[in-house]
Amino acid sequence: MHQLTLTRFIAATPEAVWDVLANRQEEWFCPKPWRAEVTAQERRAGGRSAITMYGPDGEVMPNEGIFLAWDEGRRFVTTDACTADFEPSGPFMIGIWEIEPASEGGVEGTRYTASARHWSEEAMQQHEAMGFTEGWGACADQLKALCEAG
Template identity: 75%
Template sequence: MHELSVSRFIAAPTAKVWDVMANRQTEWWCPAPWRVEIAVQERRAGGRSVMTMHGPDGEMMPNEGIFLAWDEGRRFVTTDAVTGDFEPSGPFMIGIWEIAPEGDGTRYTASARHWTEEACEQHKAMGFEQGWTACAEQLAALCEAG
């Protein structure tokens, strides 16, 4: 498996982390100063996920796919290999965002699984570690705030 991942301890209860992770994505999904607009989010296996990431210089990166899993309170999994009404797309990755209780807080892990080593290396070169770590930090800051 060609996987990249980031993990971070968040000093907040799992229920709070899930609430922020699932319901406040526009506040942590992209590394600032990027932002995301969510158009469709059908929170169930097979449900559509449509969003656009916007960069500070007018960049636009549309993302469309489906949820492979939505396990309330624990994880959600998406892929861009299928879009719309189960229409095949040029696959890049399967994304997995999950949380688990750990001590007096929560362990957050975000992973990207790729079909090929080449796609995995491309994602790494795009700044996967820095970008996904920045998102984890943004999520943690929201969860750990008062």
């Protein structure tokens, strides 16, 4: 499997983390100074997942795809391999965002894991070179800060 993954421990309950993860994506989904706008979220397998990211210099990056899974309170999985009309769209990855109860240093909280699975080694390396660790890491840190702020 051609997968890139990162994790964070978040000192907040899984319920609190899920609420931010699922319902406040515009606040954490892309690294600042970029911003995200949720266009559509049909929270079910096969439902439309559309988020557009806007850069500080006028960049526009639409992310159109579908949900492969929506497991309320636990994880959601998307792909850009096709649109909500099941039209092929040049696949790049499958994104998986998941949480589970965890403890760290005696603190109860949540383990957040974000993964990007790619069709090829080349695509995975391209994503890594594009700044997967830095970009997705910044998003994870933004999510963590929102959750821990209450």
